[in-house]
Amino acid sequence: MMRKPIALLLSLILSLSINSTVAFAAPEPVKASTGMTDNSLTDELVMDPMSTIDSSNDSLTELNLSPVPVPDSDTKAVQGQNDGTTLDSSVLEDTSTSIESIEPTATKPFTQETTTSQLDSILIEKTEVDQPKQPIEEVQWPANIKSVQEYEMIQDSPSKETVQTKEGASTSQGVKALDFAMNRLEAMNVTPFQVNKTIVPTGKGGYMIRLEVYATSDIADAVQKIFTSYNKQKNSVNYDSRENFWFMVEEDVYVPAWVKRIPEKTLTIPPASSKNDYFYKNRYKIFEKLKNGSYDEVIVEKLPNDQYKYTFSDKTMIIRTGNVTPNLGRSLYIGNSIFIYSYTTAGGAKVEVGRATGPNKKFGVAFFQRKVEDNSTNPYQKVFIEDSISDYFDFPGETGVNNILVKTAAYIGENSFGPEVSDSTGTVGITNIDKSIQIKGFDFLTNYVRKVTNPDQSVSWQGKKLIVEYPLIVRPGFLGGNNVPVSGDNSGVFLDIIGIEEFPIVTLNIAIPPIDIQLPTRNVYRSGSLTRTDLEQKAVVQVGESVLNLAPEALNFGLDEWQTDFVEIQKKLSTGSLENMLADLSYTLEVSITAPGSQTKQKSTTADIKVFQPKLVFKDITIWMGEAVPSQSTLLECHIKTQWINKNVNSTDPGVLMSGVEPTPILQFELPECSLENGLIATKKDIPVGVTLTIGSIQEKLNEPGLVLKVKTSQVTIKKTGGKDDETYIFNIRKGGAFYLSVSLTGNSAVTIYDLPVGTYSVEEEAAWSWRNFSGFDGSSTASVKLTGSDAGSRATVISTNTGIKNNKWLNDYSDVSKNDKINIVLLEWNPAWTEIKRNQIIG
């Protein structure tokens, strides 16, 4: 095995420090002139077709390298163990020196730097030392596996697609989550970043997010470890032959095709019981293929908690291979995961990630490649923070960079920072699509906070924390709830496309917006009907800025899921029977919105259902007393129109909106029995006609139908001529041959009989009373009168004329007609006892 001394030293430090106080090896100075152009290496890696996919992260290319400080914590830890002497101090000094020696020329394009390389690969072979004596088996490759892609296709790798689409986008949640899982550095037992995230309400639904992020010494070390290899991709010309290495863990599984191409490999299917222990048990070795064609074994050491430490020639990684359930806010099973991480100098970096998804799964591989085009030599400047907001919040207005405050505060003492000052060195970007902001350009490496013990034993404090403040508002239309997450996915510290530290999930209790219910007054015709659905659909229920759709076919009340993720909406409609309504009623709609916990908002509104009653309008109709009862059709012609009235409001009034179709009433008429006689009108008073109204299935008799028959009567006047003044004459009137009534008159006077029904009458003077004279009606003893139902035919006059003396004998005398209604007015002294003079009273 080939080792650099400094790598050995780092390995030793790692092994000693449970807190991963690993001092990283200082990279060798970048030499732009050192290029490797080993095409064989390229050929070896191009077997993955995705290697041609480009990625871009332009902002990263703008960064310059900064001196890499030595983590203070490392120093402190070592000092604690070694009384601040010897080994670690020398490492620190050596590291500092190395960092300071980095030249800006590293910004040279990567392709120019990469000149040649030998085939770099990892050879996994069975060791002879620990391997129990058992036959070596060659890997039996499935016949249908011909390429890496095909291999991918047959694997159950949920992250596969997202890995592929992640290229250059860095928006794929799955990948980032996976990256977090991979890169949270849990395996290193380090705390990469210290993050404080607070939310302060600013009123009117607004909030201010405040992020405080600073790197600790541990993360500086860890990040450096990650980027050691990252840098080596770009600077591989100076990195002798170790440009390419592989991590791999396997059992009972097919090995990707590209592994097969490693000519030196000898791979044996391990026994099932040895899973996760392949390397530790030295049954297989991992080799780095060096530039000179030899292989350098990767030392695999098992650590507690299913962690494995892989020590390469200049680096060490600890990877956890047990069942790890990342705490990422989402369930992502990455048990038995390990990632194959490789790089090459042949035209770009290749990072291949594979994972086994479980003990019963076969080996899963997901690939992504990216072409590193930047020449940054300071990977720390590729660290940026991204904070996204959840679907439940928005940036206020057109939030731009100006609304994001970026400040820094110097580390001035133990857990103490100085005043906050604006910092414009970083770049601020906002992605409204992703609803996230990114702060790039803050040099966490340079500014990681630390306590530095100078050679003269004095102490100084170095580093800064990054402070970001930006406003947000509750997204319009969100109905509130409890424990609403403010942060979206992928909020954290990123190293390029790799998540390093995830921000804590912060939640808020968002008040449920006020509920407003507007119920229209519903107007229906008598016997009309409504449905509950109709009532609900016409209701306008507004919750904040959202309008609920109460239609039964509307899913989630017509709202998006994000609007109601944290609340439950219930509606309740209360009313009476809506079928064949005859009288006014009301309906009440109650809407309640409940958030699990303590929030409930409720609103209840009541409105009227007005039933418009029919008012039948008839035209006048005249009928003569004695005429036949008019027919139904005749009476129906009197119906001019139907008005629909509700408390003096007509259905045709402006602003009145009726529901349903105006019914056509069916009318049936009925005259009171007392006004009829033998089918004839027998009253001289107006006759109210009863009307039975039928609307739909409801039949009822109207109380005030409004149809009245105006009754007219006829009259006959009987006149005497040729009579004597003191004689009385009696006339008998017959109707239809039957005696009707008798009247009298005195002298040459006349008497009129009113209120006669139409018909034929005969008038005859009573001759037995007028025995002395001859008399007649134009020579006839009887006058016939026909009264017809018309104004002209309703009046008749008959004249009885005395034509001579029939009997001139004897003395006689007719008394005055004594009538009981005769009132003789006399002047009397007023007697208070008299209250009135009765009609039939005879006075005097």
Next chain:
Amino acid sequence: MAKSNKFSRLIKISAIIGCLILLLSLNSNSTVAWLQSGEATVINRFSGSRVRCEVLQDFDPATNSVKDVKIRNTGDLSAYVRVRLIVYRKNVHGQIVGAIAQMPTFTVGQGWIKHEDGYYYFTVPVNQTETTKPLISQMNLASYPDGEYQTFEVLAEALQSFPQDAIQDAWRVEILKNKVIKH
């Protein structure tokens, strides 16, 4: 001379009588009685006879009833009396209205009979200034809705009671033993 005085006196008496007769004959409104003069010369004075009658009745508005319907002979001759009763309906305007008005029931008074001609006859002559017995002691009139009421008319006719031929000739009734009898 004595004869001529007697003749002159006779002429004078005859002239006076003749004037009286002439005077009487000029009174056309008087009933002319046939007079026979005796031997003694008596100066008689004549006045015209009259047949008169009037109806007497009481009306009690409290009970809407008619009472004591009687006929008084206001003439100077004994006379027979007959009565025609008429009822009809009047409206609030006092107009006779066309409707059948039934005669209220009553008990025909003593001395009265109802002839087939519908008239009520007091069967015996009524002396001058005398009054018949009540035809109707009490009769309740009908009431109607709407303010209409029943009007009751009493029409009476008196006819000289002698000779009885006059009654039979004018009224077509029979008199038996000085009483009007029913047909």
